[in-house]
Amino acid sequence: MSFTAQTPAAETDKTTPAMRDGSQHRRSGQLRRIGGRVLALIVFLLAWWAVTAAGLIKPLFLPSPGAVWDAFVQANTWHQVAPGVDRLVQGEQGYFLWEHLLASCQRIFVGVGAAIIVGPLLGFAMGMWRPLNTLIEPYLNFLRALPPLGYIGLLIVWFGIGDTSKIWLLFLAAFPAITIATINGVHSVPRDYINAVRSLGANRRQVLTHVVLPSTAPEVLTGIRIAVGFAWTTVVAAELNNGIPGIGGLAYLSGTQLNTPLTIACIVVIGITALVLDALIKWIGVLAVPWKGKS
Template identity: 60%
Template structure:
């Protein structure tokens, strides 16, 4: 019975995926899109993916063997982007969670900092790129700051919403037993807020991945976003699509990991 349920759960996704591949193949083979390189087939995208992860020869007068794309394998580009995103997310958590707890528990802080948080939330991350490069240069610092600015608002807002959902009688109970305000926050408020923090983290990871290409527009190599952008400007559409698929699949995998962590840390989430 359990195996049947798992099959039913995965079957729609598998059928949809097969249908998308078939439709993609038909469109690529029909010459509807011209020139043809603008609509690479699944096989061409796969070949570009394999080529980006192997040593291969290139011509141009003198044959030579090159390593992946831009002298890095695709998985190395991905790891560099993951490192940038990881640092940006870590900084967003380190700042967003304490600030969210403070804003959720201290009304005066919420009144002062709330408008600024809403202001940051409303600005597209790409708008920051110009002055971040001017301030921090074209290397990783500006990229990490951009990813931080993309991830910080949803984490802080999720924490605030979580704090607002904490029952006041629970806090008063531990205070009446002699706990300090700090102990009440760490032993009651923070654990009760953890499900919302993890939900905010899932949103923040999504924002970070949608921002990674923008973060790597300037001197973004190695980096999966930078490679996707550069390959598109060089009309290597199959490689660009391969990069986009890798970004999307990695985001899905990261979201699945966060959901597993959420299920482990807050198993009561969603239960009556």
């Protein structure tokens, strides 16, 4: 008697036609969205080039895409200090543009990093203990409503024009959003979940670690995402004074010098960096709380 070995290719395909069609439909939908975004970007650049090439707007107010690109390249290379002068200078203001960006990212990392540590701790305490929430919440909302430029002068008086005042400004910009998101997450935990684990004999610590923390984690990550975005928009205000090196300080200084191409190049870099940071936080959120949206 002979036996015929069954190869993997001969095994029954467990994917149904509907599943394959659904997967192909999702891929085609993603490709259409990507193609639409690329097309929109091309149309925008062409319209920008056409307006500047036709001279409808003075280059001082809107330089051409080529001029912005040249400013970006110059900010990242050694170049002549002026035409016909042999002396070379490094980037802009003595730093390459990527060094300006790195300096701003370091300030964001320290300021927002401190908010990510302090915010959830205070938020959990306020969410679990109502007297503390009643006492602190008005001040927290007051701080959240203040625009950063409203207290940057006071921070400079307290901490000087160095990095300390900038880090404090970024911390204060991010801290309220993370704390409030944590409080909302604690308050949104279904009471039935808590009663169910208590009926099974769980103590207060187990309720906190097995129910409250996992249920609150998605809200905390959402608050961190909002806080990082708001802190990044505050980077220009944080670097108004002695902000070199810093991408926000370079954008402000180039604007005061009427170097519009460099200003727009800095704005583009700031915007792209914000998108990258947001995508990174979303990716971390998917890894950290895979149960989000599946309950």
